[in-house]
Amino acid sequence: MKQFRYLNSIMIFLFLAALISGVFVIKSESTEPVPPCDEYLEWCIDWCAEHNPDPQNYQQCLNECARKWLEWCT
Amino acid sequence: MIKKKVLLLPILILVFLAFNLLLEAELKKVLSIGSNQPDYLFMTVTGVVLDEEGNIYVADAGGSFIRKYNPEGVFIKEVGRYGQGPGEFSNSIGPLLYDGQKLYLKDDLNYRIAVLDKELNIENYIKLKGLRASLAKIDNLFYQISTKPGEPFPQVEIYNLKGDFVSSFFDERPDFFKGRTFSKKDYPAWVMFSRIVMAADRAAEEIAVTFTNPGDKIEIFFYTKEGKFKNKIEMDHLIKYKFSEFRLQFPPKYPKKSDQIIVWSIHYMGSGKILLDYWIVRYELEKAVDEKHYLLVVDRKSGRLLHQELVSNDLKVIGVKDGMLFGAEIAEDIPKVVLYKLDY
Amino acid sequence: MHRVVPTKERYEKRAYRRLLLILYFYSLLSVSCDKGEKMPYELLVKLGQKKDKIIFIIGKSDAVYNGWRSCEVDPNEERWKALYRMLSGAKDVELIICLPQSSKRSIESLPYDTLEVSKIKEPDNDIFLVSKDNKIVLEFRGVLDMSLLRQIYEIVGVESIS
Numbered sequence: 001m002k003q004f005r006y007l008n009s010i011m012i013f014l015f016l017a018a019l020i021s022g023v024f025v026i027k028s029e030s031t032e033p034v035p036p037c038d039e040y041l042e043w044c045i046d047w048c049a050e051h052n053p054d055p056q057n058y059q060q061c062l063n064e065c066a067r068k069w070l071e072w073c074t
Numbered sequence: 075m076i077k078k079k080v081l082l083l084p085i086l087i088l089v090f091l092a093f094n095l096l097l098e099a100e101l102k103k104v105l106s107i108g109s110n111q112p113d114y115l116f117m118t119v120t121g122v123v124l125d126e127e128g129n130i131y132v133a134d135a136g137g138s139f140i141r142k143y144n145p146e147g148v149f150i151k152e153v154g155r156y157g158q159g160p161g162e163f164s165n166s167i168g169p170l171l172y173d174g175q176k177l178y179l180k181d182d183l184n185y186r187i188a189v190l191d192k193e194l195n196i197e198n199y200i201k202l203k204g205l206r207a208s209l210a211k212i213d214n215l216f217y218q219i220s221t222k223p224g225e226p227f228p229q230v231e232i233y234n235l236k237g238d239f240v241s242s243f244f245d246e247r248p249d250f251f252k253g254r255t256f257s258k259k260d261y262p263a264w265v266m267f268s269r270i271v272m273a274a275d276r277a278a279e280e281i282a283v284t285f286t287n288p289g290d291k292i293e294i295f296f297y298t299k300e301g302k303f304k305n306k307i308e309m310d311h312l313i314k315y316k317f318s319e320f321r322l323q324f325p326p327k328y329p330k331k332s333d334q335i336i337v338w339s340i341h342y343m344g345s346g347k348i349l350l351d352y353w354i355v356r357y358e359l360e361k362a363v364d365e366k367h368y369l370l371v372v373d374r375k376s377g378r379l380l381h382q383e384l385v386s387n388d389l390k391v392i393g394v395k396d397g398m399l400f401g402a403e404i405a406e407d408i409p410k411v412v413l414y415k416l417d418y
Numbered sequence: 419m420h421r422v423v424p425t426k427e428r429y430e431k432r433a434y435r436r437l438l439l440i441l442y443f444y445s446l447l448s449v450s451c452d453k454g455e456k457m458p459y460e461l462l463v464k465l466g467q468k469k470d471k472i473i474f475i476i477g478k479s480d481a482v483y484n485g486w487r488s489c490e491v492d493p494n495e496e497r498w499k500a501l502y503r504m505l506s507g508a509k510d511v512e513l514i515i516c517l518p519q520s521s522k523r524s525i526e527s528l529p530y531d532t533l534e535v536s537k538i539k540e541p542d543n544d545i546f547l548v549s550k551d552n553k554i555v556l557e558f559r560g561v562l563d564m565s566l567l568r569q570i571y572e573i574v575g576v577e578s579i580s
Contacts (some may be wrong), residue, residue, distance in 0.1 A: 043206070043207075046207035046208070047207070050120050050166075051118055053389075055365060056355065056365065058336070059362075063324075066262030066263065066266065069262055112564070115504055117497060117499075118496055136500065137564035138561070156560065156563035156565075408503065
């Protein structure tokens with residue numbers, strides 16, 4: 001059962017490495033501001049209108065906004 | 075008596091011909107800017123304005139820049155790059171306004187309006203809350219569309235030139251919402267289908283607001299610059315139309331056939347006329363099988379339809395001023411900024 | 419009223435958990451299998467047979483985006499289109515080939531002058547490497563805005579690929 005001891009050390013090492021890298025991931029500055037949930041849906045709808053002058057693409061884009069909003073913000 | 079009739083006849087013919095000419099007037103393209111050369115390359119054009127000399131200013135959200143062209147469409151200058159710092163723009167910029175020798179560019183994701191002079195030097199920034207791609211200005215007031223706190227409905231907010239909130243207005247709903255109770259799960263659909271667009275008339279100091287997804291009729295609401303309700307006009311659709319209520323559930327369950335009407339934008343044309351960017355889309359299940367794109371000219375007072383014109387589906391109307399229409403379109407896979415003369 | 423959740427934090431935490439999971443499975447897979455090339459070398463050679471000046475844009479097809487911003491439409495899509503349009507109008511460019519990241523190895527030994535634009539990370543944090551004659555001439559981290567497009571154009575349009 002010695003190999004389990006190694007496994008334990010490896011797991012602890014991996015956990016610590018993941019923790020440190022995780023801190024970096026969370027702390028790292030995003031270069032693009034992200035609209036928060038209370039603004040996302042409205043912003044996304046306007047974004048769709050600006051970027052999809054064709055109504056069908058616009059509607060698909062809107063549905064995508066709604067889907068993401070429901071998935072992430074409710 | 076016979077003499078009078080003889081005289082009247084050519085006059086009547088002339089009036090008839092003039093009326094026909096008016097109805098058949100077509101948009102005349104006066105300028106087109108765009109190529110695959112960097113100075114003329116566009117990505118997503120969200121703002122086009124002209125100054126008194128005819129110079130053209132273009133804001134592009136995709137490329138995070140603003141450019142100046144001379145009246146012949148020759149490149150003069152470009153400023154901006156992606157970022158949050160001074161001289162930088164997000165990828166969500168527009169609309170662009172021109173007023174009193176200054177340019178005002180809404181930068182949504184940086185929560186500010188960039189104020190530029192005509193040489194594209196940034197003079198200052200006005201901090202503004204809200205993430206809606208809308209901006210209008212009359213004198214020392216800005217107007218922006220936002221969502222009512224705690225509700226899925228829009229309103230128009232008024233800010234002063236420092237970006238301080240002054241007041242808000244607009245309490246109308248499309249007719250298909252009336253008598254329905256809002257449930258939380260339908261929130262996205264209600265936000266989508268209560269969307270509004272607005273236009274400002276600086277001379278008349280007036281704001282016009284209409285629904286992107288109209289109900290049985292097109293309704294246009296008019297307000298004073300302080301946000302006081304003035305009046306409303308109504309007009310019939312070009313087809314027999316009723317808003318399809320299946321859209322109010324999310325995800326929508328599309329029937330075999332359905333229609334959708336979208337009022338993409340509203341513009342003041344001057345001389346008491348309003349221009350609507352109007353689409354009729356026919357769906358078979360969730361697929362659009364026919365899309366018709368019209369420009370409708372409406373009488374400001376009566377709501378009477380004065381003119382309708384079928385235009386290209388590729389044309390994105392951005393602004394209207396002094397008998398000119400500014401837009402963006404893709405021709406031969408190249409995005410272009412286009413200027414059309416409005417002869418009606 | 420709906421819950422107000424800071425999107426960035428929520429997203430990044432989820433993304434981080436998923437990343438760990440993906441890394442775990444990837445590490446399991448990578449020890450046993452080698453990733454196959456999507457485009458064979460011979461085909462690449464054939465594509466460029468009659469052209470001298472070729473640009474390979476690497477990474478577009480493998481673009482990883484975070485699935486949140488801009489309605490899950492890659493906000494760089496229009497910029498990539500613009501890059502393509504611009505390069506196709508630049509002098510000394512006869513052919514542009516867009517390849518997935520996995521094909522990168524195939525072009526490294528190609529007998530043609532190439533210019534490579536690599537898109538490595540998600541759209542708001544891409545790393546662009548423009549290399550000419552196997553030397554990196556431009557390295558940029560950020561968004562493919564007009565200013566970067568112009569820099570790439572300078573390399574391609576003003577200096578010819580020898």
